Amino acid sequence: MxxxxxxxxxxxxxxxxxxxxxxxxxxxxxxxxxxxxxxxxxxxxxxxxxxxxxxxxxxxxxxxxxxxxxxxxxxxxxxxxxxxxxxxxxxxxxxxxxxxxxxxxxxxxxxxxxxxxxxxxxxxxxxxxxxxxxxxxxxxxxxxxxxxxxxxxxxxxxxxxxxRKSDFKFTDAVNIRGYKPTVKGHAGQVKRAVRSLIRAKRPIVCAGGGVFASGAGDIFLKFVETLNLPVVTTMMGLGVLPTSHRLNMGMVGMHGKSVANRAVKNADLLLLLGARVSDRAVLSPTNLAETAEIIHVDIDPAEIGKNLDTVIPIVGDLKAVLNQIMVHNPESSTKEWLELLYEQKATVKPDYADRSSGINPKAFIHQLTKKLPEDYIYVADVGQNQLWSAGHCDIRKSCRFLTTGGMGTMGYAISAALGAKMRAPERFTVAVCGDGSFQMSMMELGTICQHNVDIKIVVMSNGRLGLVREIQSKQYADHQIAVDLFGSPDPVKIAAAYGLPGRTVNVASEIAPAIEELLTSVGPFILNCRIDPLEASV
Amino acid sequence: MKHTIAVLVENRAGVLSRISGLFARRGFNIDSLAVGPTDDPKISRMTIIVDGDDYTAEQVTKQLNKLIDVLKVRKLTFQDIIRRELLLVKVKLSESQRGEIVDIAKIMGCEMVDISHTTLMLEHSDRPEKIDLLIDLLSKYKILEITRTGTIALQRGADSV
Missing domain, CATH: 3.40.50.970 (Thiamin diphosphate (ThDP)-binding fold, Pyr/PP domains)
Structure with missing residues (x-):
């Protein structure tokens, strides 16, 4: 061999x-x-x-x-x-x-x-x-x-x-002496965490990608529902709870929901579950550590205390640790705190009104995801499209929302959707990108055709690098430089060159029939959505 | 503040670069790093002196622990360890200065390991502070070249990493 x-x-x-x-x-x-x-x-x-x-x-x-x-x-x-x-x-x-x-x-x-x-x-x-x-x-x-x-x-x-020819020996045993990840949480710290949870008046859970990585979805749901704990998520944690779940206060951070950020700010206990407190998620960790007791559960000990001072560190696999916590049958009384949060949540209404020029992308994403099958996979690219997706996707119980939270890599969506779809051919899979990120990945239409991968692609076209434009207009006196995508091709014509069907949406009245066509088309489909070029991210 | 960290690592290619790369990447300042095999030829021991606050020392320890090739990391407490560093220093001298330098060498307990008409090489093993002192004393003369090994350290008594 x-x-x-x-x-x-x-x-x-x-x-x-x-x-x-x-x-x-x-x-x-x-x-x-x-x-x-x-x-x-x-x-x-x-x-x-x-x-x-x-x-x-x-x-x-x-x-x-x-x-x-x-x-x-x-x-x-x-x-x-x-x-x-x-x-x-x-x-x-x-x-x-x-x-x-x-x-x-x-x-x-x-x-x-x-x-x-x-x-x-x-x-x-x-x-x-x-x-x-x-x-x-x-x-x-x-x-x-x-x-x-x-x-x-x-x-x-x-x-x-x-x-090289050799007499190879195959083994099933792995023993790496320098690598032994901790799975179970320290019993003493778990007890301390339970005591803090019982004592807390205004607890908040911040859930990250670790919930998915550890396969802790079910026990996570049981945990927050049993204790009536309000939840905010990082971008990587989107989907740990359905968007409409009563305990879900939305995404935190720079591009998050105001209710979520206020909840974290006013909490007396912050329970971080598989979240690493990045600069995008927690804007001022120092202030936060002064107002709230921090419990941090993570499998990577180096994440605990890296960005935020932690009172109760629990190193371990989230699924195992949540099970350990539940063994103690903890209870909490969060009724008043939840009522306050519900009140704040009720005052915020998303702006889904029609725009004078082009489509309102927030309304579009909301409408699209409302129509998708229960277990859809949504892959958001990077740029304004990512923030609109994160903010307005209607994520349900068996959905997955995938995006690159840490690196923010443009061009991620189409190929990641392709990989996801190959694993789960039965699940409806949609990649949503901007016209910038589409052009970083449109060569993969070839891969999609060659392997007949049935993913749907939505391109949010505004003819510019929208997120950079926003930075320039806010922080650089509106000096717009290198953000105009003049010279870009028509995505539907690009699709046609690959023999794929597509459609362009210019006005709000076309949204519903276009979504219908996207849903019912057999095989890959590209929907080019001409959006309001000056729409804000948040 | 200086922290002394002992690290046991797999003795294989690329490990030193993984560790030094980690320090560069995360912005930790290394004062010195000394490495050599242990009684087990598959394991090397490093002594790393890091300059930084307690947060830095904790992060260094945790990030080192994350490396797959790292077997053990231990922050050593200053009072509980013996620290040593080895120095070779070559001084340029005239015939008339030789006596003075030999005196310094004797007082400090150095070995004189090489001699020529115009130079003298001293070898000294001691605590890093003493090495600094010796260099300071010799700086009055013309130091041609210096090489230091960096600090190595071992815990007193029965304690081991």
Whole structure:
């Protein structure tokens, strides 16, 4: 058996269904073996999208997404996607080809120091010089990527190592002595947390992406409903509760709901669950620590106390910790506090009025998501479209809302939606992007066609980089520079070039029939939504 | 404030770069970093001296612990450890200065390890403060070259990392 075959065998043993990738000379041995495998390869049109597709796949499956690229530019193109996954704690196993091990360090053709270049964007990385290590390295990579705080792992394999013949030994055991994530929370801290919860008059839960990463959805719901705890979410936490749930106060932070931010500000107890208190989510952590007692539950000890002083730290898997808390049968009386929050919530009405020029994107997103099937997957790109999506998506119990919260990577939506859809072909999947982010990912229409992936795409066209325009108009005396997207193609014509149907919406009265067509169309569909060019993000 | 941190790591390629990269990336200031294998050839021990407040020291410890190749991290308490650093220093001198420098070497307890018509090389192992003092005393003369290993430290008594 050669090294490449050992990699493929190991991937099969891990239950890999798909590899998103782009071949090249130094990864050719692996591709040659893949041809004989049951694993399906999805040829993307740019390596960055191999990583995003793997991310979308991982977020729906709960298992690592896998991508493969060649050395040099193929591998460096992937780095943005690895960085995106790293910031959002998404499990990915990336395999990159590398030049012949005898040429390493000699600046050979298409040589790039990938373990060096990705050191700050991966949870771990391997440069495999001994072919015999391959089965174990793949096993370890899946273990590291998917356990503890999930994240991307890179395996860089020189082409000669892939070709080397050896007597490979496959094992199911993983033992990495420097890596033993804590699962159960410290019993004493859990007790302290329970006491604080009982004592608190104005508690608030801030839920992040960790709820999804630990698969804690059900116990989370039981926990907040039993204790009647109001909930705010980070962007990564959107969807932990349905939008219409009585305890959901909305997203916090710079682009969040005023009710949510006020609730955090006025709380006497903040319970952070799988949220890392980024600068976008909590604007002034120092003030917050002075007014509220902080309980922070996270599987990554380094997140606790990093951005916010914590009174009660609980390191552990959120699902396990919430179960531990529930064992104590905690009770709380939050009636008055909830009434106050409901009152504040009732005063805020979203502005879904028609706009004089173009579509109101907030109203559009609201209308669209109201019509989508119960278990839809919504992938928001980055820019104003992300903030409109976060603010106005009607997320229901079995939906998933995916977006890149940490890195804010433009061009994420289409390929992530593609990966998500390949994992769950039965679920209605829609990618929503702006005309800026669409042009960073529109080559993936080719991938969608080639593999017949039935995703719907909405392009919010305003002919400009709307979020940057807003920054320029607010902070730079309205000096608009490099935000005009003049020269952009018509997305519907681009779709037509790929043989895909599409439709443009110009006025509010066209919204309902257009959504109907998007819903009933068979196969991919592109909806170009000409929105009010000066619509604000929040 | 200086913090002394002992780290046990896997003795394999790339580990030092992962650790130094972490310090650069997160903006931690390293005063010194000394590394060498332990009695187990698969494990190396690093002694890192970090300059920063208690928050920095805690973050350094936690971020180091996160690295897969890191086996153990321990912040050492100043009073409970023996610290040492090794110095080699080469001084340019005239015949008339040699006696003075030899005196300094004797008082400080240095080894004289190389001598020529115009130079003298001293070797000294001591607490870092003493090394600083020696360098200060020699700075009156022409120091040609200095190399220091950085601090290493071990806990007193039966305690171990």
């Amino acid at each position: 050669i090294g490449a075959e050992a990699i493929v065998k190991s991937l099969e043993k891990e239950g890999v269904e798909y590899i998103f990738g782009y071949p090249g000379a130094t990864i050719a041995p692996l591709y040659n073996e893949l041809a004989k495998s049951s694993i399906r390869h999805v040829l993307v049109r740019h390596e960055q999208h191999a990583g995003h597709a793997a991310s979308g796949y991982a977020r729906i499956s709960g298992k690592p997404g896998v991508c493969a690229v060649t050395s040099g530019p193929g591998a460096t193109n992937l780095i943005t996607a690895l960085g995106t996954a790293y910031m959002d704690s998404i499990p990915i196993v990336a395999i990159s080809g590398q030049v012949d091990s005898g040429l390493l360090g000699r600046d050979a053709f298409q040589e790039a120091d990938m373990t060096g270049a990705t050191a700050s964007f991966t949870k771990y990385s391997y440069l495999v010089k001994n072919a015999l290590d391959l089965p174990n390295v793949v096993k370890e990579a899946f273990h590291i990527a998917s356990t503890g705080r999930p994240g991307p792992v890179l395996i860089d394999v020189p082409v000669d190592v892939q070709l």
